[in-house]
Ligand SMILES: Nc1nc2c(c(=O)[nH]1)N[C@H]1C(S)=C(S)[C@@H](COP(=O)(O)O)O[C@H]1N2
């Protein structure tokens with residue numbers, strides 16, 4: 001009996017010390033290995049820096065890449081933006097929001113209702129025509145809608161959601 005109890009205690013203490021050395025749970029995100037381009041906070045289940053999720057570009061690219069080929073108010077002719085869908089990003093974060101607030105380096109922010117994610121396949125884009133976007137080129141990350149796929153996207157309501165120079169997302 002004593003041996004069984006002490007074995008149990010030893011296993012328990014190993015599990016506990018393991019938990020202390022590795023406080024991250026199985027659902028946590030990996031840590032960024034290159035510069036952080038996006039910080040997500042709010043109602044998210046998966047984190048890697050206290051209660052936030054910090055992403056470098058390879059982490060975002062690893063979630064998945066989708067392309068949107070469209071005319072936009074900012075480009076001449078049809079261009080191809082590539083990025084992660086907001087739907088896939090939310091799955092990676094363990095989030096099921098009603099809205100997200102997207103904030104930019106210039107202090108601009110906009111709310112995007114989650115219904116847009118699947119309705120329009122909105123992406124957080126990191127490249128245009130295969131080129132990464134510098135900050136002065138409205139990068140490094142920008143929200144992109146398939147503007148020429150639906151007339152409704154021509155309205156101010158949606159262009160105001162096309163935040164460029166994105167650096168933060170708050171999930172609500
Ligand atoms: N970072 C950032 N994104 C932004 C803005 C901004 O000021 N900063 N303006 C928004 C608004 S209000 C609109 S209508 C569109 C329009 O951009 P435009 O000024 O190039 O027409 O971009 C949106 N994205």
Ligand SMILES: [Mo]
Pocket residue numbers: 156159160
């Ligand atoms: Mo606007």
